[in-house]
Amino acid sequence: MRVYQFSEQPYFPAWNEHSGTLRVTFPNRKCDPHVAADLLHRYYDEYQLTDALGLDIMVNEHHQSATCMCSTVVVGLAVLARITQRARLLVLGYPIGHRPDPLRVAEELSTIDVISRGRLDMGFIKGIPYEIAASNRNPTELMDRFWEAHDFILKAMTTHDEVFNWEGEFFHYRQVNVWPRVFQEPHPPVWSTTGSSGQARILGERGYVMATLGTGYGTRRIYDAYRKSYVAKHGKAPGADRFAYLGLVAVANDEAEARRRGDLIAGYVRTSPIVALPFRNPPGYLPAEDNARLLRGETPPRTFTRGGRIVNMQTAGIDELMDAGVLFCGTPDRVYEQIAAFCEHCGGMGNLLMMGHGGELTHAQTVDNLTLFAHEVHPRLQAFKQPDAEEAARAVAA
């Protein structure tokens, strides 16, 4: 199993100063740039440690938010491509449907792949609903733009002998020719995220690495949708390396300290949904049928425990988060067991996206958390024998 360490690089000092929203309309007056500078340097130091410890790295972006200071993935990737030596650099993700210019995306990612000497993993995502406010992209055509940008970027990365022309529905170029060309052949691995079975089927057909977050013990259903369409398209079962899962990870030598850390890292899931109501669901972001149900007062269940109980991540305590497989927490032995059990539940999961820093976890705690994980848990996860992929695929077919 590969493990990617991830932090949202939060500006937590302002978390208690909001009046109902930490995103979109939360004024940046609440951000002291001197404090932000200290925090960002600290977060990049922690990524350097991650690299030295033999773990891989994941970055993402959010806009207009005190929950995440990385507002463009390219800045984070550019810094990391130069200051790390061996970690794979996963961007999960790049909201390409929002970006005005996919040629620029192709150029940025190709350059990062070259500087990092082929360490880029390239996650393309739709983006959460609140991001619409920043890009002002029309939410009703976001996925059409996403797929055209996706097609364009891959063609731009894999065309080497002649310039090409593109006159699509959303993007127009007459002389496409990306320099420098990508380091990895034919292009960096493509990843994406989803929470729905419908999108999982599309990703399965394409064979991309699919990540979920917050799906807990409801993850198997989404993985199985992927498995089914993967088998139909490729004639064999997808390996565990096609699946990724974002989990909060808190490790310590004693349970009490681990729980303290888990509680601080869970600040991420508790603050993440704090956003003014109208920005949570822009029109067209969900299908009209789902919106009709929301108007009726129904809400889609998101996170489940192993026993099928629904968990509200914003209010859940750490025991509930652990029951749901959202948080892996405890001594190294316990954390290994929890992750292994989760992989068994999934029928195989080969990429742990580990939030080893979150919320107000201090630098010292983060360093210890990452170090202990890397020394005590990671080697066992690398040796972990994934459930048989063909058997998992057969179970779906049956």
Place this chain on the structure above:
Amino acid sequence: MEWGDAMSLTMDAATPSLVVNGTRIDLIERGAGRPLLFLHAENGIEPALAAIEALAKGARVIAPTHPGYGRSELPKGMRTVDDLSYFYLDLFDQLDLRDVALVGVSLGAWLAAEIAVKSTQRLAKLVMANAVGIKVGDRETRDIVDVFALTEKEFIEIAYCDPAVGTRDYKALPDAEVLAAARAREATARFAWNPYFHNPRLKSRLHRIRIPTLLLWGTHDRMLSEPYGRAYAALIPGARFEPIERAGHFPHQEQPKAFAEKVLAFVEGKWP
């Protein structure tokens, strides 16, 4: 069926519909006499039914449900009010409508203006109520409240004189009407998200409208200002501006009778 799966739109065979260029839309026809094409607002056809009945007392009312709204199909690639205007120019040709009184409210009024700047050949009169569609203020001044940044309750409070008129109990409404409300919100975003509720090109084309034009204005509209409406009227040669009291952004819904009386009086040429 699970969350995230799309339902196919089932058309009730009893609902009158029309196919224009391969796109099926719902279409209501009521009354007799001079043809009056009614273009509904962004909240869809249901809130307009009372006004349509009132208008039918003095005209042959043709009230389509716009592509993307209600049960009407949305053709792939249709994404602007400009696109919609060509759809309706085709509809005029298909039905061979002549001397039409074209009446629209809000987004429907914007659509009416987009049609009229292209051709008034089949039109006799134009009525636009609480029209959106142009940019009046400078680049940092919002002419139109960002309704997508409001909750539905907040929106109803600024859009209506009497918020009770705009309040809907979704738990009690039939499925089709709840789905229509969801589709209306989505279709409106498709047509009006960016640029926000206007076409930057439209203002410079309004001088082409050389038929008698009436701007009606629900005076309690706090999504748009009355100066915005008066500025709109000033850009259309000879256009007349007429307030409707005790009504907000959707005067046809809040005061259907007064709305229909004013429209019919204008259409019948009873006004000086």
